[in-house]
Amino acid sequence: MRFLARRLAWAVIVVWSVLTAAFFVNNVLPTDPARMVAGPQARPADVARIRQQLGLDRPVHEQYAIFMRRLVHVGPSSVEAGDKEHASCGALGRLHVDLGRSYTMRRPVLTVLGERLPRTLQLAGAAVVLQLFFGVGLGVLAAARRNTKTDRAAVAVSLLGVSAPTFLTGLLLQFVLGHQLRLLPVDGYGKDAADHALSVILPALTLGLFGAASYTRLVRDEMIGALGQDYVRTARAKGVSRAGVLVRHGLRNALVPLVTVLGLDLGTLVGGAVVTETVFRWPGIGAMSVNAMLDRDGPLILGAVLVTSAAIVLANIVVDVCYAALDPRIRET
C-alpha cells in the first residue's frame, strides 16, 4: 500500500509538472490565440476585445495562477444554472475541477473531454485487445514453430505490419471493407451502441494490426530465449506437456516485457491515435488535440495534456503492479 501511495504521490507531481511545462510552453510561443479565435481577417480592434475577454491580456504568471487556482478548488455542492463562476466546473461534492472553456468551441473543456474520452477509451481498448490477440497469438505460434515456414510467415507479416503506416493500412481497410464490400462503416462513430460497435472495428483493426506486429516480434524473441533455458529443459524432462512448457515457461516470461510495452501503448493510445482518429473521423482525444494545437486553444491543449499525462503515469503504475503479479522475484523485492 505504501508503495502504491508513493507512486500515486509521484504521479500527481509528474502530472502537475507536465501541465505547468505545457502551460508555459504554450504561452511563450510567439502566437496569438485571440487572433486564432477571431479568424485571420478580423480587424485588430475586434481581436483586442476578444483577447481581453479571454483574459489573454494579463501577464502569463497571472494567467497561470488563475488556471491553477481554478483547476481544483472548493465550490458549492450543486451549481445553479446561472452561476457563471462555476459554469465550466465538474463538481464532486464541494470539490470542483475546472479546466476553463475552450477558446474556439466556447464550451467547458471538461464537457468536451467528457464526450471524447469515452470514445478514445473505447477505441484504445478495442485496439489493445486486437493487438494482444494477433500479436501474442502470432508470436507464440512463431516461437513454437521456430525456423519453420510458419515462423517465417509470422515474422514477414509482422514486418509488413510494422512497415505499413497506419494511414495506409487504414485507407486500405476503409476502401476494401467499407467502400467496396460495404461490410463496415467507412468512417464515423454512429448513432447508437450497435453503430458504435461496428464503427470501432476498422480503426481498432488499423491500430491493432500495427501494434500486433511489434508484439509478435517481441513475444517470439522472448519466448525463444526462454525456451532455450535450462529450467525449460528440466521441465520437459519431468514430462511437462509441450503446451504447458510454452504457456507456463515461455509465454509467462515473455509477458513481463510485453506488459511494459502494453502499458506504454495504452497510455499513448488514450492520449489519442491522431492519424487513425483523423482517417476514420473518430471523435476522440487525438483529433481534438491536433485541432487545439493548430488553433492555439490553451484550455483545450491543457485538458488534452492532463488526460494524456495522467493516462501514461497511471498505466505505468498499473504496469508496476502487474510486474509483481507476474514475476515473484519482483514481488519479493
Add this chain to the structure above:
Amino acid sequence: MRSTRARTELGPRTRRGERLTCLFSVFLFSIFFGALTGCGGGLDAPLPRAHDGDETPRRGGTLHLASFGDIRGLDPAITSDGLATPVLSLLFAGLVEYDDAGKLVPALAERWEVGEGGTEYRFTLREGVRFHDGDELTAEDVKRSVERALSPSTPNPNASFYEKIAGYENYTEKKLPHLDGVRVLGRYVVAFTLAEPDATFLPALALTSLRPVCKSGGERFTDGWHPCGAGPFKLLPGGWEHGRSVTVVRHEGYFRPGRPYLDAVTWTYGMGIVTQRFKLESGEVDALQDFSQADIVRFQSDPRWKPFGTFAPERTVYGQAMNVEMAPFDNVEIRRAVAAAIDRDHFRMVSPARTRTAYQVLPPSVPGYREDLPGRQRYDVAAALEHMRRAGYPYDPATGRGGYPNVIPYYAYKAGMTEYTAQLMKQDLAKIGLQIEIRILSFPTWSALTRRRGKAAFSEGSWQMDFPDASDFFEPLFSGKAINDEDTSNNAFYKNARVDALLANAHRELDPKARAAMYDEANTIVCDEAPWAFTHGVRWYVVWQPYVRGYKTHPILNQHVVDVWLDRESERRAAGAPGGARSGLGRALGSLIGAGAWR
C-alpha cells in the same frame, strides 16, 4: 539479452531463413503498396435522376454535405468561419441578402430607403415573418439582435464592420446602454443612422453577424444558447453534434412561400477528402467541394461528371508581401523588380485545376475588377533586371555577378501550395540577383510574426473576400489606417497618402461609378509601388450528383441550398451496382498522394 543470445545462436540454415523472410516481406509489401498505387483512378458513374427532363421541383429528402474541417459555432454574433457561414445563412435570415448573382436583394426587409445623404437606412419589414419558435419578427427584434451582436461583452470578430453606426463607440465603450443609431420607428420599421455615409454598410449588413435572433437569444450573448432565427431551416435540439455533424430541418414558417424544398440538410464534419469522394460516388454525400489534387482533375476531365461541376466565384488573392519599412524592400525599385520577376504561370501550374494568375489587388468576382487595369503588374524579367539596376544592385544573369548581397528570409505557412510556390519564387528571384531563404512556419506562428512591426521583411500574403466590395481588399491590406505595431492586417506596412485619401473617399462615396474610378486609381498605384507582388488566386470547384437539382454557386456562401431539390431514384447506390467496384485500390492512395488537401 535473451533475444540477443537467441539471435547469436542462429545457424547458417536459420540465417538463410531470415534472408528468405526478409525477401518475402519485401515481396508482400510490394504487393500491398502496388495494390494501392498501381490500379486505375477512374470514377464511378454519377447516379441518375429519377425524372430526367422534368424540371418541376419536388419537396422532400435530405441533402448530405461534408467537409474536411469543422465549424466553431452557430451563434451569428460570434461566428465568422467560412464553414459555419452556409449553416448560419440557413438558420438566420437577414434584412438584406446577396442573391446568386451577387446582387443585394431584400429578405426580411420588404424594402429600404436611403436618406439624409446616405446616412440613414430605413427598412420596412415583411409582416407575419415567424421565427423558428413561432414568435413574429418585429423591428424590436432587429434592434435587440443588433445590440446583442455589437455589445461590448460579445466576442464578435466582425463588430468593426459596423463602426459607422451612430453611437457605436459610446455603446461598445459602455458609455451608453443602447445603440443610438438603431431606432424602432414602428412595429415593422427600423432605421439605422450612420455617423457618415458608408458604401459598405449594406454589404456588411448582408453578412450573418447582425441577423435577427429569437427572443431566447436574449439582450446579450451567452454561451450555450440554442440557435434560433427566421431562416429557411431550423436546428432541432440535438441537431448539432459537436465535432461531428449538423442537421437542420425545414422551417415551415419561412417567409418565402414554398421554400425550401428539402426536408433537411446534414453537414458531416472532419471527413477525410478521400472518404468524401467515396461517399459522393456511393450517394451518401450529395455534393463535394473538398478535393485532392488528383481527384479534382478526374472530375473535371470525366465527361460524365463535368456537367455537374462548376467553379465558385473567385474570392481570394494571394501574393508576396514586402515590408516597405525593412531592407531591401524599403527601396521601391526592389519591390518592382520582385513583382516583375515572378512568373505567375509557373505558380498556376502547381495546381492548374483551380489556380488563376493574378496581377492586381482584386479577384475577378469583385465589382470594380478590370482585366485591362492600366499599370497592373506583369512578368517581365528584363524590366525586373532594370529595376534592380535602378535600385543600385545591378545583376548580370550571364555571369551571376552582382545583385543584392544579403539573403532575405521569406516566411510562409504550411498549407496549400505554399511550399511549392515558394520554391518557384526562389528560382525566379535568383535570376535577378535576389537570394531568399524559405522559412515555413505553422499558421499561428506565421500569423503572429508577419503581423508584428519589423519582424518579417518578406512573407506570403493572402486575403479572402468577406463581401464583394473592393474596400474589403484595399482597406485591411493597403491603408495606413490598418497599420499597427502588433497584429496589423497591412503586413507590408504600406502607407501612401494618396491611396489613403482614395480609400477613405471611396468608402463614403455611394455612386458606384465614382467609387470604381477611385479604386482603379488606388489599384494602379498599389500595383506600381508593389507592397505586394500579386501572384495568384484560388477558385473552389464544386461537384454534385445529377439528382441534386437547382444547385448553384454563390458569391459569398460556399453552399447555398435554399433552391435545391432532390430527384433521386434510390437512397443509396447498391453494392456491386454498375461502376461500384470496378476501379482499383489505387484510387484511394492516388487521391491521397500528391494530393495536397488544399483545403
